[in-house]
Amino acid sequence: MKILGFLVLVVAVVAGVGFYRGWFTIATNPSDRPDDKVSVTVGVDTERIKSDAAAAKRKARDFGGAVAGSKTVQGKLNEVTEGRIVVATDPTGTMDFHLEPDAKIFLGKEEARSKDLSAGDRVTVTYREQDGKNKVQTVTAERSN
DSSP: OHHHHHHHHHHHHHHHHHHHHTSEEEEEEOOOSTTOOOEEEEEEOHHHHHHHHHHHHHHHHHHHHHHHTOEEEEEEEEEEETTEEEEEOSSSOEEEEEEEEEEEEEETTEEOOGGGOOTTOEEEEEEEEETTEEEEEEEEEEOOO
16 A cells, blocks of 8 residues: 555656656547537657656766765864865865855755854865865864864
């Protein structure tokens, strides 16, 4: 019985997404017949489905590549400026990071902005090396006591 309920749910979700994305259409054709019957036509746009599937595969591949090329560092935040942070990774070393517009910043579990960060915050930075720069993907900061 649980399997049947799950299958019904899956079909409902696929149908909902399909209608929203334009994969499926329903058209009615009123009839001039004396019995007042209406014909209903269901259309399936297979080209749209293929296009959306290809786009989803590209996004998944790009996401996988971004994650695979990511590095993580922990330390204390030394400096925050517009588009840039400097993190002390050990007593004598620092790393410079570029904050991209799409970088995600969290203060605790809440989403934040770079201006919400403060020198001395403990941070975990996930970044990728690109064009000779350390480009931030995410910064998670905790206030030091």
